[in-house]
Amino acid sequence: MRKIILFFVDCFRKLKHSISTYFLKKQLVSYGENVGAACIPKIARISKVQVGHNCSFNGLIVSGLGGVKIGNYFHSGTNVKIMLGSHDYEYGDKIPYGSHFTIKNVIIDDFVWLGNDVTISGNIHIGEGAIVAIGAVVVKDVPPYAIVGGNPAKVIKYRHIEQFEKLKQEGKY
Template sequence: MDKFRRLKHYVSTFILKHQLVAYGDHVGAARYIKISRQAKVSVGHNCGFNGMVISGFGSVKIGNYFHSGTNILIMLGSHDYEYGDKIPYGIHYKPKNVVIDDFVWIGSNVIISGNVHIAEGAIVAVGSVVVKDVPPCAIVGGNSAKIIKYRDIEQFNRLKAKGRF
């Protein structure tokens, strides 16, 4: 079983890296990652993925020391329903971008909608739907995600200063 798990990790990481515009050192994927051809995705150093789909037009920038649970969905862009030439929406597509800073942890089954910034040290709880920016060191959860509380910022900064990643 251990050999199968290592092979799966190797293949998933290989597929991930070939879908990225840029990536840092020590980037790995334990499960399959699917990135649409229209999405431009870059990833920093020491990032771990556990199953993700990035769909639509736009860009995703993920910082260093990012970790995710399983089954993450990032939706970039949306159809123009206000000024479209057809119902329910027109053929034009509005690209959107997502920025995820350093030291962010995203739980399983999370949906992130475009034009969102998840700031440094944030934690997104399992099953959340993120449609607005998340402040630094905030712990958010729910549909739509709201601030539950904040990390101990002094402890976070101490660990960061000591290089405890």
């Protein structure tokens, strides 16, 4: 009986993954090989999202006006939010904000890992090999190989760069 239940659970997971990946790819401007999603992402129609090769999404929400460029070997946790441009409150024609929008972009380099419940504000560049900890709110650029966390996200420490480069050269990703 247990094998039967596990069989159906496995079939359900595979079906959910296939459907989620299909809807992810339909919402992207471009994508590489081996891109997958564990649950259906929510990407605003006014957002332009490009994804590299071997990327895995476990829950993604992209809102606002602008673009997102994600490199290769990216992995996200659940409930990752990328907030792009918003209403222009500085030079708007009304209070609290006007009818004009600001355009913001996010660039995420290769080998980046975003934990669960990460929020990224617009005009951010996350460097190669960076790790963003659970619940972090990224409001400024993240240097390569940095491990950041908190609200606002701050550098906690850096990865062992020599080990990272060694694994990268050996193709272990």
